[in-house]
Amino acid sequence: MEFYGRQDLLELLNKRSDALSKGYRQNMAIIGAELIGKTSLLKHWLSKYCDTRVVTVYIEIRHEEANSFGERFVGNLFFSFLKNSHNGLKDDIVFLLERCAKYIPKTTAFARKILSERYARRTDVVFAKLLELVEQFNVESGKFCVLILDEFHLLAQMPPKDIYASWRKHIMLNKNTMYILLSSKKELARKILAEDLALLFGNFEKIDLQPFDNKTSSAFIRDKLKSLSVSEQIIAFIVNFSSGKPFYLNAICDALMNYHLKSAREANLTFDFFV
Ligand SMILES: Nc1ncnc2c1ncn2[C@@H]1O[C@H](COP(=O)(O)OP(=O)(O)OP(=O)(O)O)[C@@H](O)[C@H]1O
Ligand SMILES: [Mg+2]
Known part of the structure; x- marks a missing residue:
């Protein structure tokens, strides 16, 4: 971690x-x-x-x-x-x-x-x-x-x-x-x-011990999702939704990354299949 x-x-x-x-x-x-x-x-x-x-x-x-x-x-x-x-x-x-x-x-x-x-x-x-x-x-x-x-x-x-x-x-x-x-x-x-x-x-x-403040939460999300282009609105949404609790920030970012990788893999498979 x-x-x-x-x-x-x-x-x-x-x-x-x-x-x-x-x-x-x-x-x-x-x-x-x-x-x-x-x-x-x-x-x-x-x-x-x-x-x-x-x-x-x-x-x-x-x-x-x-x-x-x-x-x-x-x-x-x-x-x-x-x-x-x-x-x-x-x-x-x-x-x-x-x-x-x-x-x-x-x-x-x-x-x-x-x-x-x-x-x-x-x-x-x-x-x-x-x-x-x-x-x-x-x-x-x-x-x-x-x-x-x-x-x-x-x-x-x-x-x-x-x-x-x-x-x-x-x-x-x-x-x-x-x-x-x-x-x-x-x-x-x-x-x-x-x-x-x-x-x-x-x-x-x-x-x-408090949840992360908005600045730390946003930096956390940007860093975790740096390979995706995530808009400021999405970042603000995740910050609010998680209330800055690191466990939820982690879980949401991991889920988004997995979802992204899975759709990328599926997209490749479809492409290869048709080629
Ligand atoms: N500073 C941090 N940076 C990154 N991830 C963190 C951080 N703090 C907590 N986490 C994430 O949140 C999860 C829960 O954190 P942790 O187990 O330290 O909380 P806790 O307050 O000890 O919980 P519990 O009350 O269940 O003992 C960790 O597994 C980790 O994924
Ligand atoms: Mg503990």
Whole structure:
């Protein structure tokens, strides 16, 4: 997927992460309607951002058992650490634990412990242990962490519900980790931030992700449909029809391109046939 727009937010993400490694941590929460482009924004930023002092970890929260959540979390943290240190990589938990044991032995031993005990554990307990693991990782590796939790509101929906008490404590005490929380459930996310994650230190900078503005939407359409001669009226129509939502802009432009290619192919076939 080619990524468009969102330059101001990409710069803000760079700025906040750079500040983290200088001792100023500002947590962020990016909230926006479904399909508005939250995940794409973070994935694009992650594909560009590079600082050997900062390890970025992206976790999509899903409805799942505590054991598989634990394994995914540890896997992502260790994978990002090795990638950040330009180390050889394989997306396999056994390999990652073995390789990391050389560089961060205490963190690896703790991760093994969490994973081996995890089957008897509940999500809230595993989550609290994983936050301790990140803290241990900061201390041992000397690296900062940007922890991105996509659809974070789902954490509280995995029973049992009270994950916030220990989370609040970790956010306040561990200033070497910056959180970026994403959510498509606007009201619920705002409520969690205002009540359950309201903090004395480490509060969240809230960003309401909006659809593309008219200028970005038009540029997007012109670029996607550059091989067709599309009039200004058609562009204005697509902008209005999609309300600037990138998912719909993409879907409409792809459909128009496919339609165009298909009619061109059919036109050629007819021509060849008659010749
Ligand atoms: N900046 C962008 N440039 C190009 N395409 C984009 C952009 N942002 C989003 N899209 C398109 O919109 C689709 C939906 O985006 P994305 O999955 O990032 O939204 P989301 O807000 O995370 O959705 P959800 O609420 O379902 O998690 C993407 O698959 C992509 O096709
Ligand atoms: Mg998403």
